[in-house]
Amino acid sequence: MRLHCFIQSSQSSHSGLPLQVLGAPKIGKPCRLQRSWGHLQVLSCATAARELQCRVVRRRSDVSKVSKAKARNYRRQNDVVDSIDYKSNKISVHAVGKKGLGVIATSSIKCGDLLLEEAPLLIFQKQSFDVLFGDLQDVLVDDTSFDHWEESLTETLQSKCDEEVRAQFWDLADTCCAKDKTALGIARTNAIGLSDESAGLFLLLSRFNHSCKPNVHNSWQEDRGVQVLKATRDISEGEELCISYLSFLNLCAPTRERLGELSDRFGFDCLCEACSRVQSESDWRRERLSQLCEAFSRDEASQMRGPNEAKRDGLEDFVESMNMRDGLRETTDLIEQEFAGNPAALSLIFFGAFRRAAGVGRKSAAKSLAKAAWKATVASEGSSWRAELLKTLASDGKP
Numbered sequence: 001m002r003l004h005c006f007i008q009s010s011q012s013s014h015s016g017l018p019l020q021v022l023g024a025p026k027i028g029k030p031c032r033l034q035r036s037w038g039h040l041q042v043l044s045c046a047t048a049a050r051e052l053q054c055r056v057v058r059r060r061s062d063v064s065k066v067s068k069a070k071a072r073n074y075r076r077q078n079d080v081v082d083s084i085d086y087k088s089n090k091i092s093v094h095a096v097g098k099k100g101l102g103v104i105a106t107s108s109i110k111c112g113d114l115l116l117e118e119a120p121l122l123i124f125q126k127q128s129f130d131v132l133f134g135d136l137q138d139v140l141v142d143d144t145s146f147d148h149w150e151e152s153l154t155e156t157l158q159s160k161c162d163e164e165v166r167a168q169f170w171d172l173a174d175t176c177c178a179k180d181k182t183a184l185g186i187a188r189t190n191a192i193g194l195s196d197e198s199a200g201l202f203l204l205l206s207r208f209n210h211s212c213k214p215n216v217h218n219s220w221q222e223d224r225g226v227q228v229l230k231a232t233r234d235i236s237e238g239e240e241l242c243i244s245y246l247s248f249l250n251l252c253a254p255t256r257e258r259l260g261e262l263s264d265r266f267g268f269d270c271l272c273e274a275c276s277r278v279q280s281e282s283d284w285r286r287e288r289l290s291q292l293c294e295a296f297s298r299d300e301a302s303q304m305r306g307p308n309e310a311k312r313d314g315l316e317d318f319v320e321s322m323n324m325r326d327g328l329r330e331t332t333d334l335i336e337q338e339f340a341g342n343p344a345a346l347s348l349i350f351f352g353a354f355r356r357a358a359g360v361g362r363k364s365a366a367k368s369l370a371k372a373a374w375k376a377t378v379a380s381e382g383s384s385w386r387a388e389l390l391k392t393l394a395s396d397g398k399p
């Protein structure tokens, strides 16, 4: 058995759907797949390249710490790509108490500042999702299985990474194994879903802890093969920078549910600010937010029907009765209070509202909502292909 993974970085041509854009990639277990063990096949890096037709590129250590001329030279000699590009020198990794290590702002950061672009060290294929994201008990069910996976991953790291990168990998947290660290434990603790088809492991992104009130948004930009991290609000020097391991909708669940989800899926008791404070008001606001989000995104299929069909279905009535303008105002106020105006959350809401408006033929409203979604997307992830798509929608108002 070999693990379906390979060393980054190959660029993929897969472009995804507009909706994916607006949902944050999750760390940990995006889904619990019920596939049998027999179905899984682990591939070493070289085999993966042959059988999965992916490009294997040797990875070097972080060039941002090397002089530019040296880095260029290194690139030419080794045919490697930049792995971590610190777009800001305002972040560094520190101990953050019970959470282990975390990322801290070393000076003040503005909302929308680009913090980091990082390519994955490892990319895992969908066939590895059970092992990476499934129940640990299932992975341990057969004594030999774990060893096989472990051997395969270790072998890949040994043959494809230089010593410094290997050391960085082995330094990452492993919250799966009680005793010694294992490569698979590290992968399970840090791998992040990129799409329905792949997951990745990133050396620096792995140091970002979770918060139910995140101040950083990470987006996977598949066309460029990098995770882009941007600040979602102003951040003071010394504050911890946190992303969300949960989708926005899951973040809107009441505290008890969020704690349960984080414990079940990621195996930790959340110590974030939102989970530690008095919760009743916040829970109420999040519950209301999830109702509003649901209203904006309900019945995707009918939104794609023409205005006449929408009228027949009563969808137009629904939009009218909800009073889109008031609904949006309430939603943005709640996002301000609960998430400090997080532009990634706003982009999701505006996109939902755009599709609703477009679905019932309200062209001018649709255009301005697409424009608002475009602006929020640029603020949360920069000039991605998704932002470009929204820009186009803003000019023609059609979904």
Ligand SMILES: C[S@@+](CC[C@H](N)C(=O)[O-])C[C@H]1O[C@@H](n2cnc3c(N)ncnc32)[C@H](O)[C@@H]1O
Residues within 6 Å of the ligand: 027, 098, 099, 100, 101, 102, 172, 173, 175, 189, 190, 206, 207, 208, 209, 210, 211, 266, 267, 268, 269, 270, 271, 272
């Ligand atoms: C991807 S790692 C994050 C970096 C890690 N703290 C380290 O030391 O490298 C995920 C692990 O960090 C810890 N963690 C992340 N967010 C947390 C939170 N909000 N509360 C408690 N522990 C957290 C958990 O142990 C989790 O399994």
